[in-house]
Amino acid sequence: MKYARLVLSGTYAETAPQTRSLLNASSGPVFRFDHLLLRVEHILAHKEIGRVLVDQKLNFSVRLSGGLEAVRRQLERLTAAGKELFYYARGYDSQELYLASACAKRIVHPLGSLRFGGRSLSFLFYHRLLENHAVDVTVVRRGRFKSAGDAYRIESLDDSNREQYEAVLDSTMREMTEKIRSGFRREQTDIEELLGGKILGVTQAVDLGWLDRSCSLDALIGEWKKEKIGEAVLKRIGSSFGRGKRLVVLVFEGAIIDGESRRDPALGQMVGSDSFIREVERLTKNRRIKGVVLRINSPGGSATASEEISSALARLAEKKPIVVSMGPVAGSGGYWLACAGERIYAERMTLTGSIGVISMLISARAGLERFGVTESTLRRGEFADLGSPFRPVQERDREILDAQIDWIYQSFLDRVAGSRKRSSEEIRQVAEGRVWSGSDAVEQGLVDAVGSLTEAIGYLKEKLRLKRAAVQFLPVVRYSLVQRFLMRNAAGSGVSLSYPSTLAGGLAALAGSLIVTSRGAPLAIAPEALVDPW
Numbered sequence: 001m002k003y004a005r006l007v008l009s010g011t012y013a014e015t016a017p018q019t020r021s022l023l024n025a026s027s028g029p030v031f032r033f034d035h036l037l038l039r040v041e042h043i044l045a046h047k048e049i050g051r052v053l054v055d056q057k058l059n060f061s062v063r064l065s066g067g068l069e070a071v072r073r074q075l076e077r078l079t080a081a082g083k084e085l086f087y088y089a090r091g092y093d094s095q096e097l098y099l100a101s102a103c104a105k106r107i108v109h110p111l112g113s114l115r116f117g118g119r120s121l122s123f124l125f126y127h128r129l130l131e132n133h134a135v136d137v138t139v140v141r142r143g144r145f146k147s148a149g150d151a152y153r154i155e156s157l158d159d160s161n162r163e164q165y166e167a168v169l170d171s172t173m174r175e176m177t178e179k180i181r182s183g184f185r186r187e188q189t190d191i192e193e194l195l196g197g198k199i200l201g202v203t204q205a206v207d208l209g210w211l212d213r214s215c216s217l218d219a220l221i222g223e224w225k226k227e228k229i230g231e232a233v234l235k236r237i238g239s240s241f242g243r244g245k246r247l248v249v250l251v252f253e254g255a256i257i258d259g260e261s262r263r264d265p266a267l268g269q270m271v272g273s274d275s276f277i278r279e280v281e282r283l284t285k286n287r288r289i290k291g292v293v294l295r296i297n298s299p300g301g302s303a304t305a306s307e308e309i310s311s312a313l314a315r316l317a318e319k320k321p322i323v324v325s326m327g328p329v330a331g332s333g334g335y336w337l338a339c340a341g342e343r344i345y346a347e348r349m350t351l352t353g354s355i356g357v358i359s360m361l362i363s364a365r366a367g368l369e370r371f372g373v374t375e376s377t378l379r380r381g382e383f384a385d386l387g388s389p390f391r392p393v394q395e396r397d398r399e400i401l402d403a404q405i406d407w408i409y410q411s412f413l414d415r416v417a418g419s420r421k422r423s424s425e426e427i428r429q430v431a432e433g434r435v436w437s438g439s440d441a442v443e444q445g446l447v448d449a450v451g452s453l454t455e456a457i458g459y460l461k462e463k464l465r466l467k468r469a470a471v472q473f474l475p476v477v478r479y480s481l482v483q484r485f486l487m488r489n490a491a492g493s494g495v496s497l498s499y500p501s502t503l504a505g506g507l508a509a510l511a512g513s514l515i516v517t518s519r520g521a522p523l524a525i526a527p528e529a530l531v532d533p534w
Helices: 033-044 065-080 094-100 127-132 159-184 188-195 202-207 217-226 273-285 303-319 333-338 365-370 395-420 424-430 438-443 453-463 481-492 503-517
Strands: 002-008 011-013 030-032 049-056 084-089 105-108 136-142 245-253 255-257 262-264 268-272 289-298 300-302 322-331 343-346 351-353 357-363 435-437 469-474 523-525
Touching: 002 033, 030 033, 033 065, 049 094, 049 217, 065 084, 065 094, 065 159, 065 322, 065 453, 084 094, 084 217, 094 159, 105 202, 127 136, 136 395, 159 188, 159 435, 159 438, 245 268, 245 273, 245 453, 255 303, 255 333, 255 523, 268 273, 273 303, 289 333, 289 453, 300 303, 300 333, 303 322, 303 333, 303 395, 303 523, 322 333, 322 453, 333 351, 333 395, 333 523, 343 438, 343 453, 351 438, 357 395, 395 424, 435 438, 453 469
Parallel strands: 002 049, 011 030, 049 084, 084 105, 245 289, 245 469, 255 268, 255 300, 289 322, 322 343, 322 351
Antiparallel strands: 136 357, 262 268, 300 523, 351 435, 357 523
């Protein structure tokens, strides 16, 4: 017998960066979900691998709970196939307990501990900061739950925002506590004790049966060597697995913008409509590809770009079936794209919905004058400078933007209604910009089933009557030798080119979002776009 090692290290992403920017370099690694799935497929294909060591590093970070669920589902596949999983962590908290609940053995570092703190959501509000600097932000939206602009218009959660995120948090906690309770075979009272603030030291955690043993990782591997259990060397990870007819997992990850894809220092990866449509058109023309799973991890973005990409996906769907698999988030414009699929799968803890439209007008003229900056504008046409940060917002400006937003919101409702085979008025009842968990979205009829990417691929194979298939992840962005050299040196320099999840990061995201929306462009975007993208 042999064992294989799965290392959980870095910040969660679906796949490699989809831009060629040097900003992709960072001081830390990226955890790629596509590589995890490919490694799992390799392990499943080799019967001599009887054990799997899941080695979680301290830097493993999954910002949204749907990503954790996606990882856990892959561990479940290995357990269901009869592999014995050993989960090793330096300490156990909510993330570790949830993932380890899919494993047979749980091992902790000798200096570790165990706690279950639960889950929390935090929101930053900049309204008072902007007000103090005489910057006026006018938010025009459709949907009382459409909260992407709330950070600039109010100072704390309003009733609608609190309602939707309390429901998301409750759904997340139900999923996590149930999996931890059943996976560890504990009583609900055990869970409640931990949620009450109880922290277990190593000895206590082992004595109470929460963990199996405490030792170093080297000691564990050394014991296996003595038992003649060697490590299986996993083959070099490419971008595909399996044999047979070709299927594609087309990954859309990042905020949606018009034009070409790029990486923003504050907002992270931004996928451009022109760039992504080229990928879609290549698939449409390629006769060897029989079907597509559209994997979405996006909080949305530009409404016009979302519609352009959706139209391209509709043309693809005329030639070959599209099934949608939602990752950690598929909200607003991300859900708009999902409407192209004939069947939609989501994780229980996916954030989705947010069917609404928002726009912002920013007037910074008074604020600039405080610093001695004045301006003069010449125009031909009363509204030639509409959306300019130097123009004081007039009531007529708001009316013009309001009419535009209303039309786009109705178009969004019609798009969803056509996809879900319901009336626009029925969709309006579950829209209003509200964010749903994946499990709640199934109940509301916005998603067809709770399921993983693997299940979406399985459905597509069934539909095409394929016993086996060669599955490839796209797009694959190729770098020149010079680009790879520069990125490798930037990554190894210890200098991070991304903003951290701190107040500074929040302010950077604020600055970026103000620039993106300063012209009053209609956005189908959820708040997750403005917080620490990978």
